[in-house]
Amino acid sequence: MMPQAAETSRDAIVSVRDLQVGFQTTDGRAVVKAVDGVSFDVRRGETFGIIGESGSGKTTIGRALVFLLKPSDGAILHNGVDPLAMPRRQFQSHRRDYQIIFQDPNAALNPRMTILSSVLEPLELARAGSKAERLKRAHEAMDRVGLALDLGERYPHQLSGGQKQRVVIARALTLRPKLIVCDEVVAALDMSIRGDVLNLFAELQRDLGLTYVFITHDLAVVSHISERIAVMYLGRFVELGPTEKVSERPLHPYTKALLSAEPRPLPSTMRGDHRIVLQGEIPSPIDPPSGCRFRTRCQYAQGVCAEKTPDWRELMPDHWVACHFADRPNYSPT
Amino acid sequence: MAAAEPAQRMSKSAAGGPQALMSVRGLGIRFKTSHGIWQATRKIDFDIAPGERVGIVGESGCGKTITGLSILRLLPNNLAGLDGSIHFDGTDLASCSTREMRAIRGRRIAMIFQEPMSALDPVFTVGHQIAETLRVHTGIPREEARERTLDMLRRVGIASPVRRIDDYPHQLSGGMRQRVMIAASLICGPQLLIADEPTTALDVTVQAQILELLRDLSETSNTALMLITHDLGVVAETCTRMITMYAGEVIEDAAVDDALVRPLHPYTSGLLRSLPHLSPRHGKLPSIPGRVPSIMDMPNGCRFRARCPHAVAGCEKEQALLDAGDGRKVRCSRFRELDLAGALQHAATAPIAAMVASP
Ligand SMILES: Nc1ncnc2c1ncn2[C@@H]1O[C@H](COP(=O)(O)OP(=O)(O)OP(=O)(O)O)[C@@H](O)[C@H]1O
Ligand SMILES: Nc1ncnc2c1ncn2[C@@H]1O[C@H](COP(=O)(O)OP(=O)(O)OP(=O)(O)O)[C@@H](O)[C@H]1O
Ligand code: SF4
Ligand code: SF4
Ligand SMILES: [Mg+2]
Ligand SMILES: [Mg+2]
Numbered sequence: 189m190m191p192q193a194a195e196t197s198r199d200a201i202v203s204v205r206d207l208q209v210g211f212q213t214t215d216g217r218a219v220v221k222a223v224d225g226v227s228f229d230v231r232r233g234e235t236f237g238i239i240g241e242s243g244s245g246k247t248t249i250g251r252a253l254v255f256l257l258k259p260s261d262g263a264i265l266h267n268g269v270d271p272l273a274m275p276r277r278q279f280q281s282h283r284r285d286y287q288i289i290f291q292d293p294n295a296a297l298n299p300r301m302t303i304l305s306s307v308l309e310p311l312e313l314a315r316a317g318s319k320a321e322r323l324k325r326a327h328e329a330m331d332r333v334g335l336a337l338d339l340g341e342r343y344p345h346q347l348s349g350g351q352k353q354r355v356v357i358a359r360a361l362t363l364r365p366k367l368i369v370c371d372e373v374v375a376a377l378d379m380s381i382r383g384d385v386l387n388l389f390a391e392l393q394r395d396l397g398l399t400y401v402f403i404t405h406d407l408a409v410v411s412h413i414s415e416r417i418a419v420m421y422l423g424r425f426v427e428l429g430p431t432e433k434v435s436e437r438p439l440h441p442y443t444k445a446l447l448s449a450e451p452r453p454l455p456s457t458m459r460g461d462h463r464i465v466l467q468g469e470i471p472s473p474i475d476p477p478s479g480c481r482f483r484t485r486c487q488y489a490q491g492v493c494a495e496k497t498p499d500w501r502e503l504m505p506d507h508w509v510a511c512h513f514a515d516r517p518n519y520s521p522t
Numbered sequence: 523m524a525a526a527e528p529a530q531r532m533s534k535s536a537a538g539g540p541q542a543l544m545s546v547r548g549l550g551i552r553f554k555t556s557h558g559i560w561q562a563t564r565k566i567d568f569d570i571a572p573g574e575r576v577g578i579v580g581e582s583g584c585g586k587t588i589t590g591l592s593i594l595r596l597l598p599n600n601l602a603g604l605d606g607s608i609h610f611d612g613t614d615l616a617s618c619s620t621r622e623m624r625a626i627r628g629r630r631i632a633m634i635f636q637e638p639m640s641a642l643d644p645v646f647t648v649g650h651q652i653a654e655t656l657r658v659h660t661g662i663p664r665e666e667a668r669e670r671t672l673d674m675l676r677r678v679g680i681a682s683p684v685r686r687i688d689d690y691p692h693q694l695s696g697g698m699r700q701r702v703m704i705a706a707s708l709i710c711g712p713q714l715l716i717a718d719e720p721t722t723a724l725d726v727t728v729q730a731q732i733l734e735l736l737r738d739l740s741e742t743s744n745t746a747l748m749l750i751t752h753d754l755g756v757v758a759e760t761c762t763r764m765i766t767m768y769a770g771e772v773i774e775d776a777a778v779d780d781a782l783v784r785p786l787h788p789y790t791s792g793l794l795r796s797l798p799h800l801s802p803r804h805g806k807l808p809s810i811p812g813r814v815p816s817i818m819d820m821p822n823g824c825r826f827r828a829r830c831p832h833a834v835a836g837c838e839k840e841q842a843l844l845d846a847g848d849g850r851k852v853r854c855s856r857f858r859e860l861d862l863a864g865a866l867q868h869a870a871t872a873p874i875a876a877m878v879a880s881p
Contacts, residue, residue, distance in 0.1 A: 455783050
C-alpha cells in the first residue's frame, strides 16, 4: 500500500507518519483498521480540524496523538522527537504538554468531587509545586475559563453543561499544555452556549499560544475555528488543506458530498439546490473496499478506482488529496 | 431534492382557521416529582394543516418531546395533569377515551423517535413488525400485508426489499433502521407524522437521505409532519413552518423563511446569530449570556427576560402569544419596536455564503 506522504515542516509540533492503529474485534477473529496509513503535520499555534463520519477513525487519531493508545505501526513525533523512545519518567512529564478533552463533560468529572478538587487533581497527580502554588494555578485556570471561584465548592450536578465543559477545559489547562486535542467538545452543549465555548477556545489560543487538533463531525464548527481541515474516510485522509480551500473549493468527491449534505439554516432563496445524495453507508473498516475506499459510494468511480489506491498528493500548494481524478476539472460520472 | 418554492414558504401560513388538521390550545403538562408538582410546559398553542411540515425547535428541556408525546397520550406515569385541548380532525385528543386514542395512534397519527432500535422489537423480523401494524389496524390478509410492506420498504429507499424484509433489526445499519421505522409509521397512511429528532444519531450524509425522504413522502401523500429538532439547518431544509419553544412555552411561530430572515423574538434572533455557519470565519461568535431558568424557579412574565438584551420595565408582566400578521405569532410585547437580525446579517461574509456559491 502506498504510504501517505506529507510535507515536513520545521514548525511541526506534531508529525504523524504513516500512522496505523488496529483493534481486535471482540470475537478476536478480525482486525479493525481504525486508522490505516495517515500522515500529516500539526503546525505550532494552529487549529487543525479533522472531520469525517462516525467510525472513520477521528477519535482513534486523537488518542494516538496524545499516546493514550499505541500505534500499531508508523510514527508520531512531538517536536521532532519520538516520545516512545524517552525514558519512562521523562515520558510521563512530557505527556502533560499534550492533553485531550472529550465530548461529554459528565464522563470526565467525578460526580462526588467538588469542582475545585477536579481542577486540582491533575496538578496533584503531577506533584506540581507546593499546595499553595497548586491552588493558585487551579484558581488561575478557573478564572481563565470564566468560572467564578465560588463555583469551586459545588458539585458537577449543580452546574450547567457549558459550565461543566469549562471545568474540563480548566482542568486541562492547569498543566499548561502546548497542544490540546478537542474531541467533539461542543457536541453535547446546547446551541445557545456552543458559541460561548468556541469563543473561549479561540481566546485561550490567542493568549496562551495553544495548538489545537479539533475533531468534530460538525462542518460549521470546524470551518469556523480551524486554519486547516483534514477530511477522513474509513481510516484514511482523503483531503487536507487550508479551511477556505477545503470548504469552498473541495477537491475530493467525498468532501463535496459531505459539504452538500450539511443542512444549512438559510432561507430557500439562498440555499440553491445542489445536494449530492450519497448512496449507501460507510463500509466496514474490517474489510474496506479495494483501491479507493470511497469507490462504493462515489459517483465518479472508474475501473481503476477498484484496482489502484489513489496517491496522496499535493495537487495545489498546501492542498492534498487522494483521488485518481481530482486534477480533472469536471470528473465524468459513470 | 426539490427545495420548497420560496413563494410557498414566505408569509403564507396555513395555520389557524377551519382547515387545520390539528389545533392545539392552551396545552400544559404537569409532572409529579419528589419536589412537588412541576409545570413542564404551559400555554402551548399551534395549528398544523394537512400536508404542512412544521419544525419544533428549542434547547434541551424546553418541552419539545413531551409536547409530541402528549398528542399521542404517551406521557410518562408521573403525569400530574394535562391542560388544554388538542383537536385533531374532530376529536379532542386531550380528553378522548383510551379506546378512541388507540384507534388514532399508529393509524392516523404516527411517531418516530431518535433511536429506532428502542422502537423496533429485536425478536421479530422488520417485515413482520410492519405487516402486523397494518393487519392490526386494517385486518387485511397476511399475503396482502406482506405485499404492501415490500412496497413501503421500497418507497423508503431500502435497496432490494425482498432480501431485507426478513432481516432482524440488528442486521441493519442505523440509517436503514430509521428507514424501517419510517416505513412502519407510514404503512397505515397517517394524516400526521411526529418525528422526534429522527436524524440526530445519524451521519450527515445519511441524515440528508432521511430528510429528503420525509419531505418527499409528505409532499406525495399529503401527510402533515411535525419535526422535532434542535437543528435549525434541519428545519430550513425540511419544513415549511417553524415553531420556536423556550422554557416550556411557544415563543415564535412563523413560516421558515420569515423566521430565518426576520425573526421577531429576541431569542430566535440570538440563536440564529450564534450559529457558526452564519458568522464570519474565525470571528467572535455572538452568544446568548446566561442560561435557561430552572423549571423549579421560573420567573414571572417573559421567561427570556434575564438573558434578553432588549428587556425593559414591563417585560416582567405576563406575555401573550401575539398575532404579528401574515400568520405569524410571537410572545414578546416589544416585537413591533425591535428590528432584530436574522440569518442573513453576516451570511455574505460567513463560510456558508461560500458553500452556497460552490457547485
Ligand atoms: N477500543 C476499540 N476496540 C475495537 N474497535 C474500536 C475501538 N475503538 C475504536 N474502534 C473502531 O475503530 C473505528 C474508528 O473509531 P473512532 O472512534 O476512531 O471513530 P470516530 O471517527 O471517532 O467516530 P465518531 O464520529 O462516531 O466518534 C470504528 O470502526 C470503531 O468501531
Ligand atoms: N417524567 C418526567 N418527570 C418530570 N419532569 C419531566 C419528565 N419528563 C420530562 N420532564 C421535564 O420536562 C421538560 C421538557 O422535557 P422534554 O423531554 O420535552 O424536553 P426536550 O425539549 O425534548 O429536550 P431535548 O432537546 O433534550 O430532547 C424538561 O424540563 C424535563 O426535565
Ligand atoms: S479515486 Fe475514484 S472512486 Fe475514489 S474518489 Fe476518486 S473518482 Fe471516486
Ligand atoms: S418581552 Fe421583553 S424580555 Fe421578553 S423577549 Fe421581549 S423584550 Fe425581551
Ligand atoms: Mg469519535
Ligand atoms: Mg427531546
